[in-house]
Amino acid sequence: MKRLRDHGLSLAFTTLLLAALVGQALTGRADYNEQALGAGLPQMDLGQYVTSSQFTVDVAENWQSEYLQFLLYILLTVWLVQKGSPESKPLDKVGRETDEEQKVGAYAMDDSPAWAKASGWRRSLLSRSLGLTMGLIFLLSWLAQFIAGRSAFNADQIQGLEAPVGWGEYLASPDFWNRTFQNWQSEFLAVGSMVVLSIYLRERGSPESKPVGQPHTSTGVEG
Amino acid sequence: MLSRPGDFFVPRCVGTRGTGYGPDVHAAPLSGLLATLVGAAALSGCSGQGNPEVDAAGAAALRFSSVAPTDAATACSLLAPQTASELEQGSGSCARGLSDASPPAGGGLREVEVYGLDAMVRLDRDTVFLARFEKGWKVTAAGCTPRPDGPYECDIKGG
Structure with a gap:
Protein backbone atom coordinates (compact mmCIF):
# COMPACT_ATOMS: atom_id res chain seq x y z
CA MET A 1 0.00 0.00 0.00
CA LYS A 2 2.86 2.34 0.87
CA ARG A 3 4.48 1.42 -2.44
CA LEU A 4 1.31 2.41 -4.29
CA ARG A 5 1.15 5.70 -2.41
CA ASP A 6 4.80 6.47 -3.08
CA HIS A 7 4.28 6.08 -6.82
CA GLY A 8 0.77 7.44 -7.02
CA LEU A 9 1.48 10.14 -9.58
CA SER A 10 3.17 7.91 -12.13
CA LEU A 11 0.61 5.15 -11.64
CA ALA A 12 -2.30 7.54 -11.97
CA PHE A 13 -0.97 9.10 -15.16
CA THR A 14 -0.14 5.72 -16.67
CA THR A 15 -3.68 4.60 -16.00
CA LEU A 16 -5.10 7.79 -17.45
CA LEU A 17 -2.90 7.42 -20.53
CA LEU A 18 -4.08 3.87 -21.14
CA ALA A 19 -7.71 4.80 -20.61
CA ALA A 20 -7.42 7.73 -22.98
CA LEU A 21 -5.68 5.63 -25.63
CA VAL A 22 -8.41 3.02 -25.40
CA GLY A 23 -11.02 5.75 -25.66
CA GLN A 24 -9.27 7.26 -28.68
CA ALA A 25 -9.02 3.86 -30.38
CA LEU A 26 -12.67 2.97 -29.78
CA THR A 27 -14.09 6.32 -30.80
CA GLY A 28 -11.67 6.75 -33.69
CA ARG A 29 -12.62 3.38 -35.10
CA ALA A 30 -16.32 4.08 -34.62
CA ASP A 31 -15.92 7.40 -36.40
CA TYR A 32 -14.09 5.74 -39.24
CA ASN A 33 -16.61 2.94 -39.64
CA GLU A 34 -19.45 5.40 -39.62
CA GLN A 35 -17.92 7.26 -42.53
CA ALA A 36 -16.86 4.07 -44.31
CA LEU A 37 -20.39 2.76 -44.18
CA GLY A 38 -21.71 5.92 -45.78
CA ALA A 39 -19.08 5.88 -48.49
CA GLY A 40 -19.46 2.19 -49.34
CA LEU A 41 -15.95 1.41 -48.18
CA PRO A 42 -14.81 -1.54 -46.08
CA GLN A 43 -15.03 -1.21 -42.31
CA MET A 44 -12.28 -2.12 -39.90
CA ASP A 45 -11.94 -4.12 -36.75
CA LEU A 46 -10.16 -2.67 -33.76
CA GLY A 47 -6.87 -4.40 -34.49
CA GLN A 48 -6.80 -2.96 -37.97
CA TYR A 49 -7.62 0.50 -36.73
CA VAL A 50 -4.96 0.70 -34.02
CA THR A 51 -2.29 -0.33 -36.50
CA SER A 52 -3.45 2.13 -39.13
CA SER A 53 -1.49 5.19 -40.12
CA GLN A 54 -4.44 7.41 -39.24
CA PHE A 55 -4.45 6.26 -35.62
CA THR A 56 -0.66 6.48 -35.48
CA VAL A 57 -0.50 9.99 -36.86
CA ASP A 58 -3.21 11.17 -34.48
CA VAL A 59 -1.31 9.75 -31.52
CA ALA A 60 2.10 10.93 -32.67
CA GLU A 61 1.07 14.49 -33.45
CA MET B 1 -13.90 12.09 -49.52
CA LEU B 2 -13.83 9.90 -46.51
CA SER B 3 -10.80 10.42 -44.38
CA ARG B 4 -9.87 7.00 -43.22
CA PRO B 5 -6.87 5.17 -41.86
CA GLY B 6 -4.42 5.03 -44.64
CA ASP B 7 -2.40 1.95 -44.06
CA PHE B 8 -2.09 -0.98 -41.79
CA PHE B 9 1.44 -1.51 -40.84
CA VAL B 10 0.95 -5.22 -40.51
CA PRO B 11 0.78 -6.80 -42.92
CA ARG B 12 -0.97 -4.32 -45.12
CA CYS B 13 1.68 -1.93 -46.17
CA VAL B 14 2.48 1.16 -48.01
CA GLY B 15 4.76 0.98 -50.89
CA THR B 16 5.73 1.41 -54.43
CA ARG B 17 7.38 -1.25 -56.46
CA GLY B 18 11.05 -1.36 -55.74
CA THR B 19 11.25 0.22 -52.29
CA GLY B 20 11.93 -1.59 -49.03
CA TYR B 21 9.36 -3.31 -46.87
CA GLY B 22 9.67 -3.78 -43.16
CA PRO B 23 8.77 -6.66 -40.94
CA ASP B 24 5.59 -7.04 -38.93
CA VAL B 25 4.93 -4.57 -36.15
CA HIS B 26 2.18 -5.33 -33.68
CA ALA B 27 0.55 -3.27 -31.01
CA ALA B 28 2.99 -3.23 -28.11
CA PRO B 29 2.67 -2.93 -24.36
CA LEU B 30 2.64 0.57 -22.96
CA SER B 31 6.34 0.49 -22.15
CA GLY B 32 7.16 0.15 -25.82
CA LEU B 33 4.50 2.46 -27.14
CA LEU B 34 6.83 5.13 -28.41
CA ALA B 35 9.18 2.62 -29.94
CA THR B 36 6.22 1.01 -31.62
CA LEU B 37 4.97 4.34 -32.91
CA VAL B 38 8.26 5.25 -34.46
CA GLY B 39 9.00 1.75 -35.61
CA ALA B 40 5.60 1.28 -37.11
CA ALA B 41 5.80 4.56 -38.90
CA ALA B 42 9.31 3.90 -40.11
CA LEU B 43 8.37 0.49 -41.40
CA SER B 44 5.40 1.77 -43.30
CA GLY B 45 7.43 1.98 -46.47
CA CYS B 46 7.32 -1.31 -48.29
CA SER B 47 8.21 -2.81 -51.52
CA GLY B 48 6.41 -4.01 -54.51
CA GLN B 49 8.53 -7.00 -55.17
CA GLY B 50 7.43 -9.84 -52.99
CA ASN B 51 5.06 -7.75 -50.94
CA PRO B 52 1.73 -9.55 -50.90
CA GLU B 53 -0.50 -6.48 -50.79
CA VAL B 54 1.35 -4.68 -53.54
CA ASP B 55 1.40 -7.81 -55.66
CA ALA B 56 -2.27 -8.49 -55.01
CA ALA B 57 -3.32 -4.95 -55.88
CA GLY B 58 -1.27 -5.04 -59.07
CA ALA B 59 -2.71 -8.41 -60.03
CA ALA B 60 -6.28 -7.21 -59.42
CA ALA B 61 -5.74 -4.16 -61.61
CA LEU B 62 -4.18 -6.25 -64.37
CA ARG B 63 -7.00 -8.77 -64.27
CA PHE B 64 -9.67 -6.10 -64.47
CA SER B 65 -7.89 -4.34 -67.26
CA SER B 66 -7.46 -7.49 -69.28
CA VAL B 67 -11.07 -8.69 -69.02
CA ALA B 68 -12.95 -5.40 -69.04
CA PRO B 69 -12.81 -4.79 -72.83
CA THR B 70 -14.12 -8.29 -73.68
CA ASP B 71 -15.92 -9.76 -70.66
CA ALA B 72 -17.94 -7.11 -68.89
CA ALA B 73 -19.73 -9.56 -66.59
CA THR B 74 -16.48 -10.88 -65.16
CA ALA B 75 -15.05 -7.39 -64.94
CA CYS B 76 -18.08 -6.27 -62.94
CA SER B 77 -17.27 -8.90 -60.32
CA LEU B 78 -13.90 -7.20 -59.87
CA LEU B 79 -15.42 -3.79 -59.13
CA ALA B 80 -16.03 -2.29 -55.69
CA PRO B 81 -19.73 -2.44 -54.77
CA GLN B 82 -20.29 1.28 -55.06
CA THR B 83 -18.58 1.46 -58.44
CA ALA B 84 -20.64 -1.43 -59.78
CA SER B 85 -23.75 0.17 -58.35
CA GLU B 86 -22.97 3.44 -60.11
CA LEU B 87 -22.73 1.67 -63.45
CA GLU B 88 -26.00 -0.15 -62.79
CA GLN B 89 -27.80 3.05 -61.99
CA GLY B 90 -26.57 4.72 -65.14
CA SER B 91 -27.19 1.92 -67.62
CA GLY B 92 -29.56 -0.57 -66.05
CA SER B 93 -26.88 -3.18 -65.45
CA CYS B 94 -23.26 -3.14 -64.49
CA ALA B 95 -22.17 -5.08 -67.57
CA ARG B 96 -23.98 -2.73 -69.90
CA GLY B 97 -22.60 0.29 -68.11
CA LEU B 98 -19.12 -1.11 -68.33
CA SER B 99 -19.46 -1.80 -72.03
CA ASP B 100 -20.74 1.72 -72.58
CA ALA B 101 -17.73 3.12 -70.74
CA SER B 102 -15.39 1.22 -73.10
CA PRO B 103 -12.53 0.77 -70.67
CA PRO B 104 -9.14 0.55 -72.39
CA ALA B 105 -6.89 -2.48 -72.30
CA GLY B 106 -4.39 -1.20 -69.79
CA GLY B 107 -1.35 -3.11 -70.93
CA GLY B 108 1.55 -3.99 -68.67
CA LEU B 109 2.13 -3.09 -65.06
CA ARG B 110 4.26 0.00 -64.51
CA GLU B 111 3.84 1.06 -60.86
CA VAL B 112 1.83 0.04 -57.80
CA GLU B 113 1.38 2.23 -54.75
CA VAL B 114 -0.44 0.81 -51.75
CA TYR B 115 -1.40 2.79 -48.66
CA GLY B 116 -3.31 0.48 -46.37
CA LEU B 117 -6.68 -0.19 -47.91
CA ASP B 118 -6.06 2.03 -50.91
CA ALA B 119 -3.99 1.50 -53.99
CA MET B 120 -3.23 3.22 -57.25
CA VAL B 121 -1.89 1.12 -60.11
CA ARG B 122 -0.34 2.63 -63.18
CA LEU B 123 -0.55 0.47 -66.27
CA ASP B 124 0.92 1.23 -69.68
CA ARG B 125 -2.31 2.77 -70.94
CA ASP B 126 -4.49 3.27 -67.87
CA THR B 127 -4.47 4.20 -64.22
CA VAL B 128 -6.62 2.09 -61.89
CA PHE B 129 -7.67 2.87 -58.31
CA LEU B 130 -8.50 0.06 -55.90
CA ALA B 131 -9.66 -0.55 -52.33
CA ARG B 132 -9.11 -3.70 -50.31
CA PHE B 133 -12.32 -5.31 -49.12
CA GLU B 134 -12.69 -8.53 -47.13
CA LYS B 135 -12.72 -10.49 -50.37
CA GLY B 136 -9.64 -8.77 -51.71
CA TRP B 137 -8.74 -5.80 -53.87
CA LYS B 138 -11.60 -4.33 -55.88
CA VAL B 139 -11.45 -1.63 -58.52
CA THR B 140 -12.96 1.65 -57.41
CA ALA B 141 -12.07 3.60 -60.53
CA ALA B 142 -10.59 2.84 -63.95
CA GLY B 143 -10.18 4.44 -67.32
CA CYS B 144 -8.47 7.31 -65.55
CA THR B 145 -6.41 10.07 -67.10
CA PRO B 146 -4.51 12.68 -65.11
CA ARG B 147 -5.52 16.31 -65.08
CA PRO B 148 -3.01 19.08 -64.48
CA ASP B 149 -4.79 20.42 -61.42
CA GLY B 150 -7.14 18.15 -59.54
CA PRO B 151 -8.08 14.51 -59.44
CA TYR B 152 -7.87 12.01 -62.27
CA GLU B 153 -10.72 12.00 -64.76
CA CYS B 154 -12.17 8.49 -64.63
CA ASP B 155 -14.69 6.88 -67.00
CA ILE B 156 -15.54 4.25 -64.40
CA LYS B 157 -15.89 5.26 -60.75
CA GLY B 158 -18.14 5.14 -57.72
CA GLY B 159 -20.63 7.82 -56.78
Whole structure:
Protein backbone atom coordinates (compact mmCIF):
# COMPACT_ATOMS: atom_id res chain seq x y z
CA MET A 1 0.00 0.00 0.00
CA LYS A 2 2.86 2.34 0.87
CA ARG A 3 4.48 1.42 -2.44
CA LEU A 4 1.31 2.41 -4.29
CA ARG A 5 1.15 5.70 -2.41
CA ASP A 6 4.80 6.47 -3.08
CA HIS A 7 4.28 6.08 -6.82
CA GLY A 8 0.77 7.44 -7.02
CA LEU A 9 1.48 10.14 -9.58
CA SER A 10 3.17 7.91 -12.13
CA LEU A 11 0.61 5.15 -11.64
CA ALA A 12 -2.30 7.54 -11.97
CA PHE A 13 -0.97 9.10 -15.16
CA THR A 14 -0.14 5.72 -16.67
CA THR A 15 -3.68 4.60 -16.00
CA LEU A 16 -5.10 7.79 -17.45
CA LEU A 17 -2.90 7.42 -20.53
CA LEU A 18 -4.08 3.87 -21.14
CA ALA A 19 -7.71 4.80 -20.61
CA ALA A 20 -7.42 7.73 -22.98
CA LEU A 21 -5.68 5.63 -25.63
CA VAL A 22 -8.41 3.02 -25.40
CA GLY A 23 -11.02 5.75 -25.66
CA GLN A 24 -9.27 7.26 -28.68
CA ALA A 25 -9.02 3.86 -30.38
CA LEU A 26 -12.67 2.97 -29.78
CA THR A 27 -14.09 6.32 -30.80
CA GLY A 28 -11.67 6.75 -33.69
CA ARG A 29 -12.62 3.38 -35.10
CA ALA A 30 -16.32 4.08 -34.62
CA ASP A 31 -15.92 7.40 -36.40
CA TYR A 32 -14.09 5.74 -39.24
CA ASN A 33 -16.61 2.94 -39.64
CA GLU A 34 -19.45 5.40 -39.62
CA GLN A 35 -17.92 7.26 -42.53
CA ALA A 36 -16.86 4.07 -44.31
CA LEU A 37 -20.39 2.76 -44.18
CA GLY A 38 -21.71 5.92 -45.78
CA ALA A 39 -19.08 5.88 -48.49
CA GLY A 40 -19.46 2.19 -49.34
CA LEU A 41 -15.95 1.41 -48.18
CA PRO A 42 -14.81 -1.54 -46.08
CA GLN A 43 -15.03 -1.21 -42.31
CA MET A 44 -12.28 -2.12 -39.90
CA ASP A 45 -11.94 -4.12 -36.75
CA LEU A 46 -10.16 -2.67 -33.76
CA GLY A 47 -6.87 -4.40 -34.49
CA GLN A 48 -6.80 -2.96 -37.97
CA TYR A 49 -7.62 0.50 -36.73
CA VAL A 50 -4.96 0.70 -34.02
CA THR A 51 -2.29 -0.33 -36.50
CA SER A 52 -3.45 2.13 -39.13
CA SER A 53 -1.49 5.19 -40.12
CA GLN A 54 -4.44 7.41 -39.24
CA PHE A 55 -4.45 6.26 -35.62
CA THR A 56 -0.66 6.48 -35.48
CA VAL A 57 -0.50 9.99 -36.86
CA ASP A 58 -3.21 11.17 -34.48
CA VAL A 59 -1.31 9.75 -31.52
CA ALA A 60 2.10 10.93 -32.67
CA GLU A 61 1.07 14.49 -33.45
CA ASN A 62 -0.15 14.91 -29.89
CA TRP A 63 2.85 13.23 -28.38
CA GLN A 64 5.40 15.33 -30.22
CA SER A 65 3.72 18.55 -29.13
CA GLU A 66 3.56 17.46 -25.50
CA TYR A 67 7.24 16.60 -25.44
CA LEU A 68 8.11 19.82 -27.23
CA GLN A 69 6.15 21.70 -24.60
CA PHE A 70 8.11 20.16 -21.77
CA LEU A 71 11.40 20.44 -23.63
CA LEU A 72 10.89 24.16 -24.09
CA TYR A 73 9.68 24.55 -20.55
CA ILE A 74 12.72 22.78 -19.18
CA LEU A 75 15.17 24.78 -21.29
CA LEU A 76 13.55 28.22 -21.32
CA THR A 77 13.17 28.26 -17.56
CA VAL A 78 16.95 28.00 -17.30
CA TRP A 79 17.32 31.39 -18.94
CA LEU A 80 13.98 33.14 -18.65
CA VAL A 81 12.18 34.09 -15.43
CA GLN A 82 8.71 35.37 -14.63
CA LYS A 83 8.25 37.63 -11.67
CA GLY A 84 5.70 36.26 -9.22
CA SER A 85 5.40 32.84 -10.83
CA PRO A 86 6.08 29.64 -8.91
CA GLU A 87 6.98 28.13 -12.28
CA SER A 88 9.97 30.46 -12.48
CA LYS A 89 13.11 30.29 -10.45
CA PRO A 90 14.20 33.33 -8.43
CA LEU A 91 14.96 36.34 -10.60
CA ASP A 92 18.64 36.38 -9.69
CA LYS A 93 19.34 32.78 -10.66
CA VAL A 94 19.17 33.07 -14.41
CA GLY A 95 21.43 30.61 -16.22
CA ARG A 96 23.00 27.24 -15.46
CA GLU A 97 23.90 28.29 -11.89
CA THR A 98 27.05 27.46 -9.94
CA ASP A 99 28.36 24.00 -9.06
CA GLU A 100 27.55 24.76 -5.43
CA GLU A 101 23.95 25.61 -6.23
CA GLN A 102 23.65 22.54 -8.43
CA LYS A 103 25.38 20.26 -5.90
CA VAL A 104 27.87 18.79 -8.38
CA GLY A 105 31.58 17.97 -8.24
CA ALA A 106 33.10 19.01 -4.94
CA TYR A 107 29.67 20.15 -3.74
CA ALA A 108 27.95 16.84 -4.40
CA MET A 109 26.24 15.18 -1.46
CA ASP A 110 26.86 11.67 -0.26
CA ASP A 111 23.72 10.43 -1.90
CA SER A 112 24.04 12.49 -5.08
CA PRO A 113 24.00 10.55 -8.35
CA ALA A 114 27.44 9.09 -9.13
CA TRP A 115 27.75 11.12 -12.32
CA ALA A 116 27.06 14.34 -10.39
CA LYS A 117 30.21 13.63 -8.43
CA ALA A 118 32.16 12.77 -11.58
CA SER A 119 33.78 15.30 -13.86
CA GLY A 120 33.89 15.69 -17.61
CA TRP A 121 31.32 14.29 -20.03
CA ARG A 122 29.49 12.22 -17.46
CA ARG A 123 28.60 15.23 -15.35
CA SER A 124 27.77 17.25 -18.48
CA LEU A 125 25.53 14.49 -19.77
CA LEU A 126 23.69 14.05 -16.47
CA SER A 127 23.33 17.84 -16.24
CA ARG A 128 21.45 17.89 -19.55
CA SER A 129 19.89 14.44 -19.55
CA LEU A 130 16.32 15.58 -18.95
CA GLY A 131 16.30 18.05 -21.82
CA LEU A 132 18.15 15.66 -24.12
CA THR A 133 15.73 12.83 -23.43
CA MET A 134 12.64 15.01 -23.84
CA GLY A 135 14.14 16.41 -27.03
CA LEU A 136 14.87 12.96 -28.41
CA ILE A 137 11.36 11.73 -27.69
CA PHE A 138 9.98 14.89 -29.30
CA LEU A 139 12.01 14.33 -32.47
CA LEU A 140 11.06 10.65 -32.69
CA SER A 141 7.39 11.44 -32.16
CA TRP A 142 7.54 14.15 -34.80
CA LEU A 143 9.24 11.75 -37.18
CA ALA A 144 6.50 9.19 -36.53
CA GLN A 145 3.90 11.87 -37.24
CA PHE A 146 5.63 12.72 -40.51
CA ILE A 147 5.90 9.14 -41.75
CA ALA A 148 2.46 8.01 -40.66
CA GLY A 149 0.97 11.33 -41.73
CA ARG A 150 2.20 10.86 -45.27
CA SER A 151 0.70 7.38 -45.39
CA ALA A 152 -2.66 8.60 -44.16
CA PHE A 153 -2.54 11.57 -46.49
CA ASN A 154 -1.75 9.38 -49.48
CA ALA A 155 -4.62 7.05 -48.66
CA ASP A 156 -6.90 10.08 -48.79
CA GLN A 157 -5.30 11.15 -52.04
CA ILE A 158 -6.05 7.79 -53.65
CA GLN A 159 -9.60 7.80 -52.33
CA GLY A 160 -10.00 11.18 -53.99
CA LEU A 161 -8.56 9.79 -57.26
CA GLU A 162 -5.39 11.80 -56.87
CA ALA A 163 -1.78 10.65 -57.03
CA PRO A 164 0.11 10.01 -53.79
CA VAL A 165 2.80 12.48 -52.81
CA GLY A 166 6.48 11.85 -52.10
CA TRP A 167 8.40 12.58 -48.91
CA GLY A 168 9.54 16.05 -49.97
CA GLU A 169 6.12 17.05 -51.17
CA TYR A 170 4.55 15.92 -47.92
CA LEU A 171 7.17 17.78 -45.90
CA ALA A 172 6.07 20.97 -47.65
CA SER A 173 2.37 20.13 -47.45
CA PRO A 174 -0.22 22.05 -45.45
CA ASP A 175 -1.40 18.75 -43.94
CA PHE A 176 1.89 18.11 -42.15
CA TRP A 177 2.34 21.65 -40.90
CA ASN A 178 -1.28 22.15 -39.98
CA ARG A 179 -1.22 19.02 -37.84
CA THR A 180 1.99 20.31 -36.28
CA PHE A 181 1.00 23.90 -35.59
CA GLN A 182 -2.48 23.15 -34.31
CA ASN A 183 -0.91 21.06 -31.58
CA TRP A 184 1.94 23.42 -30.83
CA GLN A 185 -0.27 26.44 -30.30
CA SER A 186 -2.37 24.69 -27.67
CA GLU A 187 0.70 23.56 -25.77
CA PHE A 188 2.23 27.02 -25.76
CA LEU A 189 -1.07 28.47 -24.57
CA ALA A 190 -1.30 25.97 -21.72
CA VAL A 191 2.24 26.62 -20.49
CA GLY A 192 1.93 30.38 -20.83
CA SER A 193 -1.35 30.31 -18.94
CA MET A 194 0.17 28.27 -16.15
CA VAL A 195 3.10 30.65 -15.81
CA VAL A 196 0.88 33.73 -15.58
CA LEU A 197 -2.18 32.39 -13.74
CA SER A 198 -0.04 30.85 -11.01
CA ILE A 199 1.16 34.34 -10.10
CA TYR A 200 -2.28 35.30 -8.84
CA LEU A 201 -4.15 32.05 -8.29
CA ARG A 202 -3.50 29.28 -5.76
CA GLU A 203 -4.26 25.60 -5.36
CA ARG A 204 -3.85 24.69 -1.74
CA GLY A 205 -1.52 21.75 -1.27
CA SER A 206 -0.25 21.60 -4.84
CA PRO A 207 3.50 21.94 -5.41
CA GLU A 208 2.64 23.63 -8.71
CA SER A 209 1.12 26.52 -6.77
CA LYS A 210 2.51 28.94 -4.24
CA PRO A 211 1.27 28.51 -0.67
CA VAL A 212 -2.12 30.20 -0.46
CA GLY A 213 -0.86 33.06 1.69
CA GLN A 214 2.28 33.70 -0.33
CA PRO A 215 2.37 37.20 -1.84
CA HIS A 216 1.74 37.60 -5.56
CA THR A 217 5.21 39.08 -5.95
CA SER A 218 7.04 36.02 -4.62
CA THR A 219 8.93 34.26 -7.39
CA GLY A 220 10.13 30.67 -7.46
CA VAL A 221 8.23 29.64 -4.35
CA GLU A 222 6.23 26.45 -4.56
CA GLY A 223 3.77 25.12 -2.03
CA MET B 1 -13.90 12.09 -49.52
CA LEU B 2 -13.83 9.90 -46.51
CA SER B 3 -10.80 10.42 -44.38
CA ARG B 4 -9.87 7.00 -43.22
CA PRO B 5 -6.87 5.17 -41.86
CA GLY B 6 -4.42 5.03 -44.64
CA ASP B 7 -2.40 1.95 -44.06
CA PHE B 8 -2.09 -0.98 -41.79
CA PHE B 9 1.44 -1.51 -40.84
CA VAL B 10 0.95 -5.22 -40.51
CA PRO B 11 0.78 -6.80 -42.92
CA ARG B 12 -0.97 -4.32 -45.12
CA CYS B 13 1.68 -1.93 -46.17
CA VAL B 14 2.48 1.16 -48.01
CA GLY B 15 4.76 0.98 -50.89
CA THR B 16 5.73 1.41 -54.43
CA ARG B 17 7.38 -1.25 -56.46
CA GLY B 18 11.05 -1.36 -55.74
CA THR B 19 11.25 0.22 -52.29
CA GLY B 20 11.93 -1.59 -49.03
CA TYR B 21 9.36 -3.31 -46.87
CA GLY B 22 9.67 -3.78 -43.16
CA PRO B 23 8.77 -6.66 -40.94
CA ASP B 24 5.59 -7.04 -38.93
CA VAL B 25 4.93 -4.57 -36.15
CA HIS B 26 2.18 -5.33 -33.68
CA ALA B 27 0.55 -3.27 -31.01
CA ALA B 28 2.99 -3.23 -28.11
CA PRO B 29 2.67 -2.93 -24.36
CA LEU B 30 2.64 0.57 -22.96
CA SER B 31 6.34 0.49 -22.15
CA GLY B 32 7.16 0.15 -25.82
CA LEU B 33 4.50 2.46 -27.14
CA LEU B 34 6.83 5.13 -28.41
CA ALA B 35 9.18 2.62 -29.94
CA THR B 36 6.22 1.01 -31.62
CA LEU B 37 4.97 4.34 -32.91
CA VAL B 38 8.26 5.25 -34.46
CA GLY B 39 9.00 1.75 -35.61
CA ALA B 40 5.60 1.28 -37.11
CA ALA B 41 5.80 4.56 -38.90
CA ALA B 42 9.31 3.90 -40.11
CA LEU B 43 8.37 0.49 -41.40
CA SER B 44 5.40 1.77 -43.30
CA GLY B 45 7.43 1.98 -46.47
CA CYS B 46 7.32 -1.31 -48.29
CA SER B 47 8.21 -2.81 -51.52
CA GLY B 48 6.41 -4.01 -54.51
CA GLN B 49 8.53 -7.00 -55.17
CA GLY B 50 7.43 -9.84 -52.99
CA ASN B 51 5.06 -7.75 -50.94
CA PRO B 52 1.73 -9.55 -50.90
CA GLU B 53 -0.50 -6.48 -50.79
CA VAL B 54 1.35 -4.68 -53.54
CA ASP B 55 1.40 -7.81 -55.66
CA ALA B 56 -2.27 -8.49 -55.01
CA ALA B 57 -3.32 -4.95 -55.88
CA GLY B 58 -1.27 -5.04 -59.07
CA ALA B 59 -2.71 -8.41 -60.03
CA ALA B 60 -6.28 -7.21 -59.42
CA ALA B 61 -5.74 -4.16 -61.61
CA LEU B 62 -4.18 -6.25 -64.37
CA ARG B 63 -7.00 -8.77 -64.27
CA PHE B 64 -9.67 -6.10 -64.47
CA SER B 65 -7.89 -4.34 -67.26
CA SER B 66 -7.46 -7.49 -69.28
CA VAL B 67 -11.07 -8.69 -69.02
CA ALA B 68 -12.95 -5.40 -69.04
CA PRO B 69 -12.81 -4.79 -72.83
CA THR B 70 -14.12 -8.29 -73.68
CA ASP B 71 -15.92 -9.76 -70.66
CA ALA B 72 -17.94 -7.11 -68.89
CA ALA B 73 -19.73 -9.56 -66.59
CA THR B 74 -16.48 -10.88 -65.16
CA ALA B 75 -15.05 -7.39 -64.94
CA CYS B 76 -18.08 -6.27 -62.94
CA SER B 77 -17.27 -8.90 -60.32
CA LEU B 78 -13.90 -7.20 -59.87
CA LEU B 79 -15.42 -3.79 -59.13
CA ALA B 80 -16.03 -2.29 -55.69
CA PRO B 81 -19.73 -2.44 -54.77
CA GLN B 82 -20.29 1.28 -55.06
CA THR B 83 -18.58 1.46 -58.44
CA ALA B 84 -20.64 -1.43 -59.78
CA SER B 85 -23.75 0.17 -58.35
CA GLU B 86 -22.97 3.44 -60.11
CA LEU B 87 -22.73 1.67 -63.45
CA GLU B 88 -26.00 -0.15 -62.79
CA GLN B 89 -27.80 3.05 -61.99
CA GLY B 90 -26.57 4.72 -65.14
CA SER B 91 -27.19 1.92 -67.62
CA GLY B 92 -29.56 -0.57 -66.05
CA SER B 93 -26.88 -3.18 -65.45
CA CYS B 94 -23.26 -3.14 -64.49
CA ALA B 95 -22.17 -5.08 -67.57
CA ARG B 96 -23.98 -2.73 -69.90
CA GLY B 97 -22.60 0.29 -68.11
CA LEU B 98 -19.12 -1.11 -68.33
CA SER B 99 -19.46 -1.80 -72.03
CA ASP B 100 -20.74 1.72 -72.58
CA ALA B 101 -17.73 3.12 -70.74
CA SER B 102 -15.39 1.22 -73.10
CA PRO B 103 -12.53 0.77 -70.67
CA PRO B 104 -9.14 0.55 -72.39
CA ALA B 105 -6.89 -2.48 -72.30
CA GLY B 106 -4.39 -1.20 -69.79
CA GLY B 107 -1.35 -3.11 -70.93
CA GLY B 108 1.55 -3.99 -68.67
CA LEU B 109 2.13 -3.09 -65.06
CA ARG B 110 4.26 0.00 -64.51
CA GLU B 111 3.84 1.06 -60.86
CA VAL B 112 1.83 0.04 -57.80
CA GLU B 113 1.38 2.23 -54.75
CA VAL B 114 -0.44 0.81 -51.75
CA TYR B 115 -1.40 2.79 -48.66
CA GLY B 116 -3.31 0.48 -46.37
CA LEU B 117 -6.68 -0.19 -47.91
CA ASP B 118 -6.06 2.03 -50.91
CA ALA B 119 -3.99 1.50 -53.99
CA MET B 120 -3.23 3.22 -57.25
CA VAL B 121 -1.89 1.12 -60.11
CA ARG B 122 -0.34 2.63 -63.18
CA LEU B 123 -0.55 0.47 -66.27
CA ASP B 124 0.92 1.23 -69.68
CA ARG B 125 -2.31 2.77 -70.94
CA ASP B 126 -4.49 3.27 -67.87
CA THR B 127 -4.47 4.20 -64.22
CA VAL B 128 -6.62 2.09 -61.89
CA PHE B 129 -7.67 2.87 -58.31
CA LEU B 130 -8.50 0.06 -55.90
CA ALA B 131 -9.66 -0.55 -52.33
CA ARG B 132 -9.11 -3.70 -50.31
CA PHE B 133 -12.32 -5.31 -49.12
CA GLU B 134 -12.69 -8.53 -47.13
CA LYS B 135 -12.72 -10.49 -50.37
CA GLY B 136 -9.64 -8.77 -51.71
CA TRP B 137 -8.74 -5.80 -53.87
CA LYS B 138 -11.60 -4.33 -55.88
CA VAL B 139 -11.45 -1.63 -58.52
CA THR B 140 -12.96 1.65 -57.41
CA ALA B 141 -12.07 3.60 -60.53
CA ALA B 142 -10.59 2.84 -63.95
CA GLY B 143 -10.18 4.44 -67.32
CA CYS B 144 -8.47 7.31 -65.55
CA THR B 145 -6.41 10.07 -67.10
CA PRO B 146 -4.51 12.68 -65.11
CA ARG B 147 -5.52 16.31 -65.08
CA PRO B 148 -3.01 19.08 -64.48
CA ASP B 149 -4.79 20.42 -61.42
CA GLY B 150 -7.14 18.15 -59.54
CA PRO B 151 -8.08 14.51 -59.44
CA TYR B 152 -7.87 12.01 -62.27
CA GLU B 153 -10.72 12.00 -64.76
CA CYS B 154 -12.17 8.49 -64.63
CA ASP B 155 -14.69 6.88 -67.00
CA ILE B 156 -15.54 4.25 -64.40
CA LYS B 157 -15.89 5.26 -60.75
CA GLY B 158 -18.14 5.14 -57.72
CA GLY B 159 -20.63 7.82 -56.78
